Amino acid sequence: METVSVVHWWGRAHTHPGTQYRPVMPRSSQPRRQATLASLAAELKVSRTTVSNAYNRPDQLSAELRARVLEAAKRRGYPGPDPVARSLRTRKAGAVGLLLTEALSYSFRDPAAMSFLAGLSESCEEAGEGLLLVPAGPGRDDVDAAAVVQQAGVDGFVVYSVADNDPHLAAVVERRLPMVVCDQPRQIAGASLVGIDDRGAMRELAEHMISLGHTEIGVLCMRLGRDARNGPADAERLRSPDFPVQRERIAGVQDALIAAGLDPQSLTVVESSEHTTGAGHAAAERALAINPRTTALVCTTDVLALGALEFARWRGIDVPAELSVTGFDGVPEALRVGLTTVQQPAEEKGRRAGALLLRPSHSGIATVEMLDTELLRGRTSAPPRTWPRGPAE
Incomplete structure (x- = not known):
């Protein structure tokens, strides 16, 4: 017996010999729910x-x-x-908002910020919460800043080292959500704070440098205001910066000079608008051009100090025989090269900030936690030579 198949073509059935007949079942037009x-x-x-x-x-x-x-x-x-x-x-949104008023790429490039982010992420992970980086980079006006913050679907904010008068911070305060500030600002009503004694830590470092015999000291610092400036910071600029951490670290050096009977006005302070080793290189060159007798560069961050070391190598200046260089933070690269610095617990800062915000018994009562720092006497500081170095070229 011959088998056939049936093929439908324009509604008409056609048979082809030699093939098995298989009826075609119609498919349902209704998708499975x-x-x-x-x-x-x-x-x-x-x-x-x-x-x-x-x-x-x-x-x-x-x-x-x-x-x-x-x-x-x-x-x-x-x-x-x-x-x-x-x-x-x-x-509940199930997420924590992290407000950084630098470009978002900063948090993945700056070593201290990376350590802080790692600690905060750990606390969020333990609590089963997400972490939202709020894109609050520079250049936005008050309206744009408020829109960015208002659209963030979060249950609370961690504010990481922002200026006192930043519009994003004002927008965060207006949302009236739980808030923890790391480092600065320090006068937000109802907000918990995690930080360190920046002034005391820097004073201890400066006292160490003075005890070695340094009296001609330059300070390289991050930007003191929301506006971008590069160059020497005058007395007015030092009195009214937007970033208290930088102000306190500079004040710590001034305290050490006063305690040693030295004139704090003799301090050369050079400000950098960017926080990169390139900025530290340029700032070191400016500082020595302003005062060629400088024997020690005290930097408010390790990143700037690493840039100052690059400048010294470029100029053929022996560190520490001709120039001592110190930093602040204790980032891995600074420890690797033996930088004299203040080590602060950046990762623990993030961990504690997250814990304060996410603790189940959060009562809305502000808590202040000041963490310890450690002075590390590295290979980049030594007593100054007894003769002055020649003018900068």
């Missing part, structure tokens, strides 16, 4: 709360029951509870 929390609960004969707990509170279910729920969800294509609906219901 995706499972919902309710339909999944009905299929498994459990409550909707049980299905929800499999995702949000797994500790409430036995391992076997949770595995059964997740397996059925996978089989039915159920993606889990809608996070948007959950946030509307619980009024």
Whole structure:
């Protein structure tokens, strides 16, 4: 017996000999409905709360029951509870906002910021919370800053070392969410603070340099105001900076000079608008041009100090025989080259900031935590030579 197949062509049936007949079953025009929390609960004969707990509170279910729920969800294509609906219901976004008023790339390039971010991420991970980096880079006006902050879906903010008068900070305060400040500013009502004694730590370092015999000292610092300036900072600029941390570190050097009977006005301070080794290189060159008798460059960050070391190598200046260089932070590269510096616990700062914001018993009462620092006497500081170096070329 000959077998045939049937081919439909423009509504007419045609047969071809020698092939098996296979009828074509019509496909349903209705797509398969995706499972919902309710339909999944009905299929498994459990409550909707049980299905929800499999995702949000797994500790409430036995391992076997949770595995059964997740397996059925996978089989039915159920993606889990809608996070948007959950946030509307619980009024919780499940994320912490980190406000940095530098460009976002700064947090992945600056070694101290990277360490802080690592510590904060660890606290968020332990609490099961996300971390949102708020894109609050420079150049935005008050309206743009407010829009960026208002659109951030977060339950609270960690503010990392911003200027006193930054518009993003004002927008954060207006949201009235829990807030923890790291380093600066330090006068936000109701906000907890994690920081260090910047002034005391820098005074200890400056006293060490003075004890070695240095009296002609230059300071290389980060920017003192929101505007970009590069060059010497005069007395007026030093009195009213927007960034208290830089002000306090410079004041620590001045305190040490006063305690030693030296004139704090003799201090050469050079400000850099960018925080890079290139900026430290340029600032060191400016400082020695202003005062060729300088025997020590005290830098308010390790990054600037590493730039100053680059300048010294470029100019053929022996460190520390002809020029001592110190930093502040204790970043890995500074430790590798043996920089004399102040080591601060940047990662622990982030960890503690996250813990203060996310602690379950958060009561809204502001807490201040001041962490310890350590003076590291490295290979880049030594007593000055008894003769002055010639003028900078």
